[in-house]
Amino acid sequence: MGKVQVWRWWLAAGVLAITAYYLMPEGSTAGTLIYSGIGLASGLAILVAVRRYRLPRPGMWYWIAAGMFANTIGDILYDHYKYVLDKEAYPSFADVFYLASYPCTLIGLLLLVRGRRGKMAELVDAAIVATGLSLVFWVFVLHPMAAATAATLTGVISTAYPAIDVLLLALLARLFTDAAKRTPSTLLIGLATALLLAADIGFSLLTLHAGTDPRPLDALFQLSYLCWAAAALHPSPAAPAEDEEANGVGRGRLALFGACSLLAPVLLFVPQVGMDGLDRSVVAVGSAVLFLLVIARMAGFASLLRRQSATMRRAALQDDLTGLANRRRFDLDLLDALAHGPVHVVFLGLNGFKNVNDELGRPVGDRVLRLMAGRLQRVAPADSLVARLGGDEFAVLFPEAQAGRRPAELVAALREPVLAGGHELLVGVAAGVAESAGDQTDPVEMVRRAEAAMHAAKQTGEPVRRWTAALDERAGERARMGAELQAGLADDQFRVVYQPIVDVPSGRVAAVEALVRWQHPERGLVPPMVFIPVAEQNGLIVELGEWILRTACARLARWRAGLGDEAPGKVSVNVSARQLSRPGFADTVAAALADSGVPAHCLAVEVTETAVFEGGQAVTALHELRALGVRIALDDFGTGHSSLGLLQTVPVDILKVDKSFVDRITEAGRHAVIAEALIQVSAGLGLDAVAEGVETAAQAEALSRRGYRLLQGYHFGRPVADPDFALVRAAAS
Numbered sequence: 005m006g007k008v009q010v011w012r013w014w015l016a017a018g019v020l021a022i023t024a025y026y027l028m029p030e031g032s033t034a035g036t037l038i039y040s041g042i043g044l045a046s047g048l049a050i051l052v053a054v055r056r057y058r059l060p061r062p063g064m065w066y067w068i069a070a071g072m073f074a075n076t077i078g079d080i081l082y083d084h085y086k087y088v089l090d091k092e093a094y095p096s097f098a099d100v101f102y103l104a105s106y107p108c109t110l111i112g113l114l115l116l117v118r119g120r121r122g123k124m125a126e127l128v129d130a131a132i133v134a135t136g137l138s139l140v141f142w143v144f145v146l147h148p149m150a151a152a153t154a155a156t157l158t159g160v161i162s163t164a165y166p167a168i169d170v171l172l173l174a175l176l177a178r179l180f181t182d183a184a185k186r187t188p189s190t191l192l193i194g195l196a197t198a199l200l201l202a203a204d205i206g207f208s209l210l211t212l213h214a215g216t217d218p219r220p221l222d223a224l225f226q227l228s229y230l231c232w233a234a235a236a237l238h239p240s241p242a243a244p245a246e247d248e249e250a251n252g253v254g255r256g257r258l259a260l261f262g263a264c265s266l267l268a269p270v271l272l273f274v275p276q277v278g279m280d281g282l283d284r285s286v287v288a289v290g291s292a293v294l295f296l297l298v299i300a301r302m303a304g305f306a307s308l309l310r311r312q313s314a315t316m317r318r319a320a321l322q323d324d325l326t327g328l329a330n331r332r333r334f335d336l337d338l339l340d341a342l343a344h345g346p347v348h349v350v351f352l353g354l355n356g357f358k359n360v361n362d363e364l365g366r367p368v369g370d371r372v373l374r375l376m377a378g379r380l381q382r383v384a385p386a387d388s389l390v391a392r393l394g395g396d397e398f399a400v401l402f403p404e405a406q407a408g409r410r411p412a413e414l415v416a417a418l419r420e421p422v423l424a425g426g427h428e429l430l431v432g433v434a435a436g437v438a439e440s441a442g443d444q445t446d447p448v449e450m451v452r453r454a455e456a457a458m459h460a461a462k463q464t465g466e467p468v469r470r471w472t473a474a475l476d477e478r479a480g481e482r483a484r485m486g487a488e489l490q491a492g493l494a495d496d497q498f499r500v501v502y503q504p505i506v507d508v509p510s511g512r513v514a515a516v517e518a519l520v521r522w523q524h525p526e527r528g529l530v531p532p533m534v535f536i537p538v539a540e541q542n543g544l545i546v547e548l549g550e551w552i553l554r555t556a557c558a559r560l561a562r563w564r565a566g567l568g569d570e571a572p573g574k575v576s577v578n579v580s581a582r583q584l585s586r587p588g589f590a591d592t593v594a595a596a597l598a599d600s601g602v603p604a605h606c607l608a609v610e611v612t613e614t615a616v617f618e619g620g621q622a623v624t625a626l627h628e629l630r631a632l633g634v635r636i637a638l639d640d641f642g643t644g645h646s647s648l649g650l651l652q653t654v655p656v657d658i659l660k661v662d663k664s665f666v667d668r669i670t671e672a673g674r675h676a677v678i679a680e681a682l683i684q685v686s687a688g689l690g691l692d693a694v695a696e697g698v699e700t701a702a703q704a705e706a707l708s709r710r711g712y713r714l715l716q717g718y719h720f721g722r723p724v725a726d727p728d729f730a731l732v733r734a735a736a737s
């Protein structure tokens with residue numbers, strides 16, 4: 005039979021046996037045999053269960069079984085005295101065994117309870133319940149009992165039972181105030197103990213008040229035995245794994261404690277209880293004890309709350325990912341530091357971190373951030389505070405004395421290559437520094453200044469930049485211009501001009517480069533070098549760029565229709581990084597081509613090395629454009645990273661050699677050598693090379709001699725709204 009069912013069968017058989025016992029006449033041998041049989045069988049059942057099911061804590065079960073055997077021997081002797089010898093059975097030699105059984109049961113219960121981690125809170129809970137119940141016990145049982153019996157052996161013995169019951173009660177309370185989940189087995193043990201208690205108390209009260217030997221109580225003793233054995237036979241463990249949080253107070257437990265601590269005062273008002281002075285003192289002492297216990301419990305509860313709020317505070321001030329301080333903590337500490345003296349805030353922003361996330365996945369991105377956090381903590385001095393303010397932004401707060409070279413050191417540490425996800429990554433970083441001036445006590449303003457300086461550093465490519473008031477003026481100016489750009493776009497203030505790119509041997513206008521102009525009503529003609537960066541920063545470049553693209557395509561379509569073979573072969577449009585990195589750029593281009601009717605191979609987009617150097621969406625967009633048939637030109641080549649490796653990873657058709665190499669092509673020197681090398685690289689890779697900024701015939705001649713066919717510059721024509729291609733051709737010949 006499976007263990008699952010045994011305990012049920014056991015209880016059913018036991019109940020049958022008890023019924024049989026009551027059917028036998030009182031004092032019959034059969035009755036005695038059944039009665040003792042139940043006790044013996046229960047003890048044996050426990051022993052068998054311990055062996056068969058390898059119960060945990062066998063010691064506890066052995067003690068409980070021993071208690072049962074002692075009790076049963078007591079029962080046999082009791083019946084022997086009463087029915088065989090016809091003598092007074094209570095008190096008698098049987099009581100020796102009865103009394104001996106209690107320590108065994110108590111030890112068993114102790115072993116069960118002791119195995120649980122004695123959390124202070126649980127012990128206090130148990131004490132509250134035990135004290136409350138013991139008071140009731142004293143008033144109703146123990147004290148009347150002691151008063152009724154003289155100081156004889158009988159008196160001692162009859163008060164001994166209820167006294168021991170108080171101990172049982174305490175253990176029971178301990179078992180059931182435990183926060184651990186109670187298994188059926190534990191419940192059965194509790195039931196067994198409660199039955200034993202009820203039987204004992206009933207026995208004491210009935211013999212005290214009615215003077216009879218109560219046979220009906222026998223069933224309680226028997227059921228108690230049965231439950232003990234059933235607990236051993238039940239498949240659930242008697243001592244379950246405990247819960248972590250034993251300090252919490254559920255509603256049920258709260259009610260229990262409330263009731264127990266109210267017991268003492270309530271007793272004072274129960275009219276039937278003729279309380280004497282002793283009772284009152286006992287109840288008073290009990291109330292005091294209860295009061296103290298409840299206080300202790302509440303103190304424990306308060307300290308738990310304190311601990312929890314400390315944990316929550318810590319969590320609220322810490323960055324989950326890196327373990328560094330978070331923005332809130334940084335602001336708090338900064339506020340504090342500002343009150344104590346001058347401080348420096350260094351704001352660090354990573355460059356191109358978004359690409360790491362996009363291309364290598366978030367886990368790698370997270371790893372990079374953790375690595376960076378570790379480096380900052382290593383480099384930053386001990387009395388500084390390193391925080392992650394969010395995303396890829398960090399900040400370090402240090403006292404004035406520490407400033408000086410520190411920001412540069414921080415930047416250098418972050419710029420070291422990072423090994424993550426099997427890649428060696430170079431993560432760029434820029435730092436902005438803000439110093440607190442005498443009046444400067446606003447932490448938010450300090451961080452804002454450091455951040456503004458960081459953005460300025462990013463823009464110019466410097467590693468570190470200090471905040472100055474001029475920076476804000478420039479930022480204010482930029483903000484104003486940004487708003488005006490928006491208005492200008494709506495107000496049609498932009499124009500596109502075209503500069504020819506000439507194929508020198510043939511004199512044909514191979515292409516025109518579209519260049520934007522801003523005719524501002526008050527500022528006059530604003531050069532693109534001034535407003536393009538602003539439009540890039542505020543995002544307007546996306547809208548403006550699309551307008552330029554459409555205008556240029558439409559213009560080429562008109563030339564093709566009007567000039568036929570004389571029309572420029574293609575139009576070259578500048579595209580900025582921000583446009584490229586927006587998903588869907590290729591779709592925008594495809595739509596512009598479709599709407600104008602210009603074939604894709606007649607359009608080139610000019611991108612700078614820096615725009616595509618960091619890879620990511622920008623390079624993806626270039627591949628998509630390439631797939632459309634659009635040509636790709638690398639603008640200002642030689643001024644950015646000048647990485648020849650880029651020519652392999654990025655799809656490129658045209659190399660636009662920067663004006664700086666052209667300027668000095670006529671002098672024998674480094675620039676001429678580079679210009680010469682670049683034409684060879686282009687030829688080797690099958691790229692078209694365009695020399696930009698050709699201003700003189702001598703330069704044109706020198707370039708042609710070195711193999712450059714495609715030239716662009718003032719020598720052939722300035723960028724104008726409506727170039728005269730015949731004139732251009734004349735200049736080329």
Ligand code: C2E
Pocket residue numbers: 503518519520531532533536549552577578579580610639640696697698699716717718719723
């Ligand atoms: P870029 O793409 O390298 O354009 C060439 C610049 O060199 C143009 O300046 C052009 O006028 C100038 N240039 C051409 N030949 C000569 C010459 O012989 N001598 C001298 N000194 N300069 C010459 P521009 O039009 O002021 O444009 C400056 C930059 O602004 C462009 O450099 C480009 O990066 C950006 N830009 C211009 N138009 C646009 C546009 O429509 N979209 C975007 N995203 N950027 C544009």
Ligand code: MG
Pocket residue numbers: 517578610639
């Ligand atoms: Mg260009």
Ligand code: MG
Pocket residue numbers: 639640660662696
């Ligand atoms: Mg250029």
